[in-house]
Amino acid sequence: MNSIQFIKAQDDDFKFVREIRIAVFTNEQGADAADEFDCFDDVADFLLLYDKGKPVATARLVITEKGYKIGRIAVLKEYRGNGYGAVIVRRVTEKAFNKGAETVYVDAQSYAVPFYEKIGFRIISEEIIDRGLPHIPMCIERKNYYVR
Numbered sequence: 803m804n805s806i807q808f809i810k811a812q813d814d815d816f817k818f819v820r821e822i823r824i825a826v827f828t829n830e831q832g833a834d835a836a837d838e839f840d841c842f843d844d845v846a847d848f849l850l851l852y853d854k855g856k857p858v859a860t861a862r863l864v865i866t867e868k869g870y871k872i873g874r875i876a877v878l879k880e881y882r883g884n885g886y887g888a889v890i891v892r893r894v895t896e897k898a899f900n901k902g903a904e905t906v907y908v909d910a911q912s913y914a915v916p917f918y919e920k921i922g923f924r925i926i927s928e929e930i931i932d933r934g935l936p937h938i939p940m941c942i943e944r945k946n947y948y949v950r
Contacts (some may be wrong), residue, residue: 805852811843818857819848826876833933849894851886861890863898870903904944909937922946
């Protein structure tokens with residue numbers, strides 16, 4: 803049985819968010835470790851997805867100057883291919899809309915653009931570099947989001 807939990811950085815389970823992000827972004831993808839955790843972590847809502855009680859995926863939701871933004875979406879390598887990425891992206895996107903967002907933003911890693919497009923996100927800008935990794939800014943509007 804899988805479950806999802808929303809937490810804050812101050813919660814004990816935030817250690818699992820840290821472990822997943824370090825494993826995926828720093829160790830696996832080579833992201834700049836010094837920039838992996840930032841000021842947004844102090845105020846974000848985090849999602850943890852558990853597979854049989856083990857935390858295996860995470861994402862965060864923050865409010866930026868632009869509005870609601872999801873990010874740091876990570877699924878442990880051995881749990882990919884189970885649809886967990888889509889589950890967590892949809893859940894944090896829905897949380898943003900439930901909080902009043904009209905638009906939700908994400909800086910998608912370039913290789914993941916088709917994944918986000920299937921959910922309904924669209925490209926809004928040119929490629930940027932975040933933590934040494936190429937990303938494409940994307941967004942989805944409430945009126946174009948359908949719960950699946």
